[in-house]
Amino acid sequence: MSQRVVVVGVGRVGLPLALYLADHGHEVTGLDVDPSHVESINAGRMPFLENGAQEVMDRVRATGRFRASVTTEPVGEAEVVILTIGTPVDEHLNPVFNALEKVLASIGPRLRKGQLLILRSTVSPGTTEYVRRHLEATTALKIGQDLFLAFCPERIAQGHSFKELPKIPQLVGALDDESRARAAAFFRPLVETVLESDARSVEIAKLFCNVYRYIDFAIGNEFMMLADQQERDIYEVLRLVNSGYPRGGLKSPGFTGGPCLYKDGFFLVDRTPFPDLLTTAWKINESVPAYLIAGLRERMGSLEGKRVLVAGLAFKRDIDDARNSLAYKAIKVLKRYGAEPLEH
Incomplete structure (x- = not known):
């Protein structure tokens, strides 16, 4: 079933995923804060090396199922929102949530009931719980009832995204049953195997x-x-x-x-x-x-x-x-x- 998907961050994790989703029938918008990056993508140019990506980009652009944007407006129209924003560490080896908080602040006002929000990048243990607390404190949405949240990490080798995305089992972790079920249902037509668990177990895995x-x-x-x-x-x-x-x-x-x-x-x-x-x-x-x-x-x-x-x-x-x-x-x-x- 085709869905409207927004991928926040179209770098080396987000762009191959966005293209893969569009190539499998979804209507995909990739968001990025870099206007030149967005311009290059919308002109049909891959901004980095990734085996097979240019061919997929040419194919999905011809169908009109993929575009890039610098505005957050498409978030309000999406059924699935995927964040590819990681959490680095500071000089004391503590997780740094600044980039993640900035993204949540920018998209938070556009999130609505019924959406599925997926965290995709590698994060520190407990980040999914942190995102739930942050969103419930800053929006009127309740995770698991109004908005559905899952951690579904990528595990591909850079340069081999389109070969490995369908083959490597997709881990799906959540803080509630409904969020986990919705995330698993989203990925099941895209990959050969989906493995479900709680969010922190998947973060650690x-x-x-x-x-x-x-x-x-x-x-x-x-x-x-x-x-x-x-x-x-x-x-x-x-x-x-x-x-x-x-x-x-x-x-x-x-x-x-x-x-x-x-x-x-x-x-x-x-x-x-x-x-x-x-x-x-x-x-x-x-x-x-x-x-x-x-x-x-x-x-x-x-x-x-x-x-x-x-x-x-x-x-x-x-x-x-x-x-x-x-x-x-x-x-x-x-x-x-x-x-x-x-x-x-």
């Missing part, structure tokens, strides 16, 4: 997905350093460990950053009596650029005046997203030693 991978990559980086201290090639050791061994699967080392994995563990440390595993993984991954450059100095001597190529500035291959990329940390360390980094 999404964080565990990311934190587990971050720790997994930290193990690969730690093993790289251990192999290096034994004067052995980590890739040869990984070949021996992983080849034909059913309990292998060790990850390759490398720069581990990006907008998600870098910060998500910090959402958990404030209530964890033993946060050492999370904080140690962060220390290991963040130390890799300095460790590699220290090894470079051992082999080459002084880096003063030497040109060093840093190939690959994004936080992972085959994308154009450089947020929290450790390549820039490596560049800073190289400059500290007088080298002349070449960026590619």
